[in-house]
Amino acid sequence: MAPIYFDNLAGTPLLPAVQEAMSGYLAQHWGNPSSQHQVGDVANAALEKAREQVAALIGAEPREIVFCSGGTESINHAIKGVAWAQAKKGRHIITSNIEHNAVLRTLRALKLQDWRVTSLDVDQHGLLDPAKVAEAITDQTVLITVMLANNEIGTLEPVAEIAQIAAARKIPMHTDAVAAVGVMPVEVKDLGVSLLSLAANQFHGPAGAGALYVKRGTPLWPLVDGGVQEHNKRAGSQNMVGIVGLGQAAELALAEMDSRVARTRALKDFVTQGLQARVPHVTINGHPELCLPHLVSVSVGYIEGESMMIMLDEEGICVATRSACAAGALQASHVLLSIGLDFAVAQGTLVLSFSHLNTKQEAQVFLDKLPPIVERLRSMSPLWKG
Amino acid sequence: MYSELVKDHFMHPRNVGEIPEPDGKGEVGNPVCGDMMTVYIKVKDDAIADVKFKTFGCGAAIAVSSMVTEMAKGKPLAEAMKISNRDVAQALGGLPKNKLHCSNLGADALHMAIQDYLDRKAGKPPKEKNAEQELAGMHLEPGHAHAHAKGEKCYCPYCDIEVPSEAPFCTNCGQEIPPEH
Numbered sequence: 001m002a003p004i005y006f007d008n009l010a011g012t013p014l015l016p017a018v019q020e021a022m023s024g025y026l027a028q029h030w031g032n033p034s035s036q037h038q039v040g041d042v043a044n045a046a047l048e049k050a051r052e053q054v055a056a057l058i059g060a061e062p063r064e065i066v067f068c069s070g071g072t073e074s075i076n077h078a079i080k081g082v083a084w085a086q087a088k089k090g091r092h093i094i095t096s097n098i099e100h101n102a103v104l105r106t107l108r109a110l111k112l113q114d115w116r117v118t119s120l121d122v123d124q125h126g127l128l129d130p131a132k133v134a135e136a137i138t139d140q141t142v143l144i145t146v147m148l149a150n151n152e153i154g155t156l157e158p159v160a161e162i163a164q165i166a167a168a169r170k171i172p173m174h175t176d177a178v179a180a181v182g183v184m185p186v187e188v189k190d191l192g193v194s195l196l197s198l199a200a201n202q203f204h205g206p207a208g209a210g211a212l213y214v215k216r217g218t219p220l221w222p223l224v225d226g227g228v229q230e231h232n233k234r235a236g237s238q239n240m241v242g243i244v245g246l247g248q249a250a251e252l253a254l255a256e257m258d259s260r261v262a263r264t265r266a267l268k269d270f271v272t273q274g275l276q277a278r279v280p281h282v283t284i285n286g287h288p289e290l291c292l293p294h295l296v297s298v299s300v301g302y303i304e305g306e307s308m309m310i311m312l313d314e315e316g317i318c319v320a321t322r323s324a325c326a327a328g329a330l331q332a333s334h335v336l337l338s339i340g341l342d343f344a345v346a347q348g349t350l351v352l353s354f355s356h357l358n359t360k361q362e363a364q365v366f367l368d369k370l371p372p373i374v375e376r377l378r379s380m381s382p383l384w385k386g
Numbered sequence: 387m388y389s390e391l392v393k394d395h396f397m398h399p400r401n402v403g404e405i406p407e408p409d410g411k412g413e414v415g416n417p418v419c420g421d422m423m424t425v426y427i428k429v430k431d432d433a434i435a436d437v438k439f440k441t442f443g444c445g446a447a448i449a450v451s452s453m454v455t456e457m458a459k460g461k462p463l464a465e466a467m468k469i470s471n472r473d474v475a476q477a478l479g480g481l482p483k484n485k486l487h488c489s490n491l492g493a494d495a496l497h498m499a500i501q502d503y504l505d506r507k508a509g510k511p512p513k514e515k516n517a518e519q520e521l522a523g524m525h526l527e528p529g530h531a532h533a534h535a536k537g538e539k540c541y542c543p544y545c546d547i548e549v550p551s552e553a554p555f556c557t558n559c560g561q562e563i564p565p566e567h
Contacts, residue, residue: 108555304421306444307396310388314397344442380402380448382413382424382440 004317004362008202008294009151009179009353014245015204021248022206026241033238034229043240050247057250058177058196059187060213066233067243070210071178071199075102077212077223077234078174078195082143083110085219090140091115096128096157098335099147103176107145116140125287126155126339130162137169144173148191149180152322152335152351153286154295156180163192172218178202178210182253184261184293194218200242204355205249209242260356264294267354267363271296274367279374283345285336296352297322299336299345302384303377308350311373317366320351344383388445391479395449400456403438410506412498414491421447425455425495429503433462439495446485453478454492463500469493 005013014022025046031039033047048062055062068074083093095107097119107117118136122128128146137144144166148159159175166173174195180186181196182203188196195218199210214220214233226235253260275282281301300308305321312319322333336346352366378384388396405426415422421443428436437458441451454474458466475481475489505511549556 302442304443304447307448310393310396310445347442380399380440381442382422383442 001316004358004365006352006354006358006362006366007318007320008355009351010320011201011207012204012355013357014206015249015252017252018205018245018248022241022245025244029240033240034227046240046244047238050243050250053247053251053254054198054211057186057254058181058198058213059189061216063231064188064213064215066212066214066230067238067246068210068212068230068234069208069239069242070201071100071176071197072102073223074197074199074210074212075100075174075176075178076106078197078214078220079103079106079143079145080110081220081223081233082172082174082195082218083115084221086142090138090142092118092138092140092142094118094120094133094136094141094144094146096120096122096146097338098122098126098128098150098152098155099145100151100176100178103145103147104334122155122338124340125290126150126153126285126335127287127290128157128162130158130165133162134165137165137171141169141171144171146173146175147179148175148177148186148196149184149292150286150335151179151295152333153297153339154179154292155287156290156292159193160191163194166194167192179292179295182250183264185257188213188215195220200246200249203249203253206242206245209239209246211246256356261293263356264354264358267358267360268294268296270360271352271354271363271367272298274363275370278367278371283341285339285341285349292353294354298350298352299341300348300350300374301345302348302381302386303374304347305349307377308348308370308373311377312366312369315369315373317369319366320353322346322349322351387482388449389479392446392449392481395452395478396445399448399452401438401452401459402440404440405436405438408499410499410501410503412495412500412502414495414498421491423447423451423491423495425451425499427458427496427499427503429463432464433460434458434466434500435460437496437499441491443491444485446481446489447491449478450474450481450489450492451495454496458496463503467497467500469496 029042031043033040033044051062051065054065068077091114093107093115095103095117111117120128120132120136133144144162146157146159146162149156163173172194175193177186177196178199181198194215196213201207222233222235224235229235229238272284275298279300283299285297285299309319309321322336332343332346336349378386405428408426409429410427412425423439423441426438427434437455439451439455441448457469457477471489471493474492475486481489
């Protein structure tokens with residue numbers, strides 16, 4: 001039996017139409033879109049079609065889309081590229097405490113090169129107060145980077161408000177929208193940001209393909225130097241198969257947005273209510289309303305997340321955990337500690353992320369299988385006195 | 387991710403539970419990882435007659451708890467005292483590298499339980515160690531300078547590779563290095 005897959009933030013199943021677009025392209029075309037002959041022209045047409053498809057998904061101009069290898073590169077490019085372009089103007093960057101590692105570690109690298117970083121606290125729902133950003137701005141500030149949707153607790157940050165503050169001070173603003181684009185409606189014009197990162201594998205496109213939205217006039221150096229590809233912003237011959245897949249996935253996500261959101265939101269509500277009804281001592285993390293439609297973060301008291309995850313895996317259910325012991329990180333999630341969770345509670349956190357391909361029946365199986373696992377692990381736990 | 391043997395000890399852990407009125411009890415918490423383990427022993431003729439554990443932790447921590455209690459059961463105290471963290475990891479056929487620290491828990495808790503028994507026998511007051519207090523005392527500020535005796539080498543707590551003592555993160559595995567390790 002195929003596993004029940006509730007880890008769509010780690011990657012989504014490739015839709016058949018996306019796979020067809022990619023394999024169709026791969027079977028027939030090999031040209032380099034930079035070549036000015038007929039073989040190159042075919043590739044270039046496919047490249048520009050994908051650029052239009054991605055631009056349409058986020059309401060951008062095609063020229064504002066820079067293709068790259070995925071969310072991480074897109075974020076690295078935005079932050080380092082803007083910092084380097086303005087190094088003479090100032091060396092101060094503002095961010096939040098709950099960013100993805102792609103942001104945190106990019107900033108860590110810049111700190112080693114004498115950039116100063118102000119990292120702001122969030123409230124118990126994970127929300128950043130725009131007033132705090134305004135206070136943190138100095139005449140040295142050259143970039144504000146705040147995520148659109150948190151990938152661990154799902155909270156949606158007030159990016160549009162922060163972008164207004166940034167624009168008033170003429171500071172470029174970047175948002176890591178990887179967890180949101182393709183999953184919920186995202187319009188760059190409504191957000192008012194200068195840069196936005198997205199990745200294909202969040203909306204049924206392939207891993208290894210992503211894009212950076214760069215509003216015209218934004219100061220940005222290349223992260224990868226070389227040729228003139230991507231309007232001089234990202235050198236190297238394009239990953240055409242991945243980009244074709246990204247474009248096709250973007251088109252489908254835009255066309256099916258409403259029905260997909262309705263479907264994942266229903267699953268989220270069903271699972272959230274089911275957890276609260278069936279498992280004692282659980283906490284649902286994140287903001288109750290301002291949140292991703294497809295994510296549930298649940299902390300199960302007195303037990304540890306990875307052991308839950310592995311026992312669920314044995315039952316054929318794939319979920320993610322934010323416990324320290326998972327994925328090689330030894331400290332509890334910085335996001336969960338930032339919203340004020342107790343260390344032991346943070347350790348017992350599972351993150352479920354749905355896609356429109358999931359069914360209510362699958363959610364029901366999860367809700368049936370989890371309680372006995374929780375009970376079993378609690379009976380082993382020295383913290384449980386039940 | 388885990389070997390079949392580790393998985394077996396995790397899915398079907400041996401010796402789970404508590405011993406009422408134990409002869410010795412060892413409680414350890416690893417504040418960096420968040421794992422906590424309690425070992426209870428019954429002693430007869432200077433050997434471990436029975437042993438039980440309770441663990442809050444990941445798959446590896448539970449497997450290690452199960453294995454260390456299996457290894458200790460029936461052993462003379464002096465021998466059980468010699469079971470090392472490395473022995474437990476070896477008996478499990480190895481652990482993923484980032485999980486090696488979990489194995490530190492098992493032998494430590496066992497040794498503490500034996501020591502508790504020996505202390506009680508010698509009439510010493512029992513040592514109370516509160517894992518929560520220990521947790522509260524930890525400051526895990528990334529990049530914080532960590533104290534080392536002069537000339538002492540510094541190893542990454544995650545992958546065991548030697549790192550420059552001023553490094554805010556491991557040059558091998560990229561993990562932030564906590565102030566205390």
